Amino acid sequence: MAEELKQLKLFSDVAAMLAPARSLREAGCCPCCLLRFLGEKDCHIYQKSAEELQTVAHILCNQPQGNADSATGDNKCVNTDDIPCIACLGILQHGCSEEFLDRIQSKMEEECYKSQLFSLSLMTPIQLLVREHAVMLFLRERFSDLYTGQSIDKVTSMKDVYKWRCGPRLKDKLNMEYHHQVESPFLIQLMFEHKETETECSFLISACPKVFPTNSRKRKRDSEQTVLNRTSVTRAISSLSESKFMSLVRCPPEKVDTMCRCQELTCYHEAVFVAGRYNKYSRTLSQTPWVVDGERRGETSVSELICTRIKAMFMAQEYRFSSAGREDVDVRTLGRGRPFLVELIQPHISDVPPDKMKLLQQEINSGTTDIAIRDLQVVSREESGKLKVGETEKTKSYSALVRVEKPIQPDDLKFLEEITDLTLAQKTPIRVIHRRPLASRDRVIHNMSGEYIDSQHFRLHLKTQAGTYIKEFVHGDFGRTQPSLSTLMHMDTDILELDVEFCLAVC
Numbered sequence: 001m002a003e004e005l006k007q008l009k010l011f012s013d014v015a016a017m018l019a020p021a022r023s024l025r026e027a028g029c030c031p032c033c034l035l036r037f038l039g040e041k042d043c044h045i046y047q048k049s050a051e052e053l054q055t056v057a058h059i060l061c062n063q064p065q066g067n068a069d070s071a072t073g074d075n076k077c078v079n080t081d082d083i084p085c086i087a088c089l090g091i092l093q094h095g096c097s098e099e100f101l102d103r104i105q106s107k108m109e110e111e112c113y114k115s116q117l118f119s120l121s122l123m124t125p126i127q128l129l130v131r132e133h134a135v136m137l138f139l140r141e142r143f144s145d146l147y148t149g150q151s152i153d154k155v156t157s158m159k160d161v162y163k164w165r166c167g168p169r170l171k172d173k174l175n176m177e178y179h180h181q182v183e184s185p186f187l188i189q190l191m192f193e194h195k196e197t198e199t200e201c202s203f204l205i206s207a208c209p210k211v212f213p214t215n216s217r218k219r220k221r222d223s224e225q226t227v228l229n230r231t232s233v234t235r236a237i238s239s240l241s242e243s244k245f246m247s248l249v250r251c252p253p254e255k256v257d258t259m260c261r262c263q264e265l266t267c268y269h270e271a272v273f274v275a276g277r278y279n280k281y282s283r284t285l286s287q288t289p290w291v292v293d294g295e296r297r298g299e300t301s302v303s304e305l306i307c308t309r310i311k312a313m314f315m316a317q318e319y320r321f322s323s324a325g326r327e328d329v330d331v332r333t334l335g336r337g338r339p340f341l342v343e344l345i346q347p348h349i350s351d352v353p354p355d356k357m358k359l360l361q362q363e364i365n366s367g368t369t370d371i372a373i374r375d376l377q378v379v380s381r382e383e384s385g386k387l388k389v390g391e392t393e394k395t396k397s398y399s400a401l402v403r404v405e406k407p408i409q410p411d412d413l414k415f416l417e418e419i420t421d422l423t424l425a426q427k428t429p430i431r432v433i434h435r436r437p438l439a440s441r442d443r444v445i446h447n448m449s450g451e452y453i454d455s456q457h458f459r460l461h462l463k464t465q466a467g468t469y470i471k472e473f474v475h476g477d478f479g480r481t482q483p484s485l486s487t488l489m490h491m492d493t494d495i496l497e498l499d500v501e502f503c504l505a506v507c
Contacts, residue, residue, distance in 0.1 A: 011038060115269065276376040423443070
C-alpha cells in the first residue's frame with residue numbers, strides 16, 4: 001500500500017474505498033471533501049499541505065480497482081483546487097489558501113487586536129446542507145454495500161476540517177495560541193456567501209409543506225431569507241424520503257463556476273471587566289455625566305476620570321461604568337473607597353499585565369485631585385457579579401455635618417449611641433422621585449453617635465445598611481422617612497455635608 005494511504009482510517013479498508021474515491025473526485029469533490037465522505041476523521045490528515053492532500057487524492061483515485069498497493073499514471077479524475085468543489089463550494093480550497101489567511105492577518109494588524117488565544121467561527125451558506133446530503137445519497141445509491149447505514153452526521157463536518165487546517169497556520173501568523181477544543185473570548189468570524197447557488201434551497205418551501213406552512217410559501221418570493229434558515233432547511237431535508245429528495249435534486253450536485261468567498265471578516269472580543277475602588281474628594285463632581293434638560297452640567301465626572309484612560313489602554317470601542325451604590329454630587333467618598341466596575345466593550349487588547357495596571361492606576365491618580373483610585377485589576381465576569389450584591393447587602397459608614405434648630409450641649413447627643421439596629425421606613429425621596437418609582441423601603445441604621453462641634457452643629461457618625469438615604473434620615477424629607485434624626489431629637493435638623501467614610505470589600 002502507498003505510504004500516504006497507510007495513515008487513512010476510512011469507513012472501510014482503503015482497497016474497498018477506492019471506487020467511491022474515484023467517483024467523488026470525478027463528481028467534483030476537492031481533496032478534503034473526498035476524504036470527509038470516505039470517513040476520514042483524523043485532524044492530522046487534514047493538516048497536511050494542499051500539495052500533500054492533492055497527492056493523497058491522486059493516489060486514491062488512480063489505484064487499480066481492488067489494489068491499494070500501486071498507483072497508475074492515469075490522472076483523469078484529479079480535480080485541481082482551481083475548480084470549485086461541489087460539496088464545500090471552495091471554502092476548503094480558496095478559504096484555506098495562504099492568500100486568504102494573509103487577509104485575516106492583515107485585518108488583525110490593521111485593527112491592532114492582541115490576545116493570547118483565539119477561536120474561529122464560520123458562517124456558511126445553507127445550501128451546503130442540500131449539497132452535502134445530495135453527495136451522501138449519491139454514495140448510498142452507487143455504493144450501497146459501503147454506505148448503507150452511513151449518514152451525513154457521520155461525515156466530518158466542513159467547519160471542523162476548516163478549523164483543523166487553518167487554526168494552526170493562523171496561530172503562527174498571528175502569534176497567538178489556538179486550540180480547536182478550547183473556547184476563547186477572542187473570536188475571528190468568517191461569513192461565506194455563494195451567489196451562484198443561493199436559490200438551491202428554494203424547492204424545499206413547496207416540497208415540505210409541514211415545515212413551511214402555507215402563509216410561509218405565499219411569502220417566499222419576498223422573504224425566502226427569513227423562511228429558509230439552517231434549522232428549517234435541516235428539518236425539511238430530514239422530512240423528505242431519499243427517493244423524493246433525489247427526484248428533486250441532482251445527486252451528485254452540479255458543478256459550479258465560482259468559488260465561495262468570505263464576504264465579511266470580523267473580529268470580536270468578549271467584554272473585559274476592570275474593577276477597583278475610588279475615593280471622591282470633590283463636592284462638585286457627579287459620579288456619571290450630569291445632564292439636565294439636554295444640557296451638560298459640570299466638565300467631567302467620576303466615571304469619565306476613571307474610564308477614559310482605561311478605555312484607551314484596552315483600545316475598547318466603549319465602556320459601561322457601574323459601582324456599589326452612588327453618591328450625590330456634593331458627597332465625598334472617603335475611607336477605603338467605593339467599589340466600581342468598568343465593562344469594556346469590544347476591547348482590541350485584552351491581556352494587560354498587573355504591572356501595567358499599576359502604572360495605569362498611577363496615571364489616573366496623577367491626572368486629577370478630585371478622585372483617587374486603588375486596587376485596579378482585571379476581573380472575570382463571575383467576579384464582576386459581586387458588585388451588585390454590595391449595593392443592597394453590605395453595610396456602609398457615613399459622616400454627616402448636622403445643623404440643629406435649637407442650641408445643644410454634648411450630653412444631648414449621648415442617647416444616639418444607645419440606638420442600635422433602628423429600622424427606617426423610607427419612601428422614595430422627593431429629590432429623586434422624578435427618576436425612581438414611588439415605593440417604601442425598609443432600611444436599617446445599625447449604630448450611630450454624635451461628635452459635638454458647637455451649640456448648633458455636630459458631626460453624626462452612622463453605620464447603615466447599603467441603600468439608606470442618609471440626607472432624608474437627617475431632615476426627615478417632610479415626614480417621608482420615619483423615624484428620622486429630626487423626630488429622635490424633637491427638633492428640626494438639617495444636613496450641611498455628607499461623606500461616605502467606608503465601604504466593605506465586595507470585589
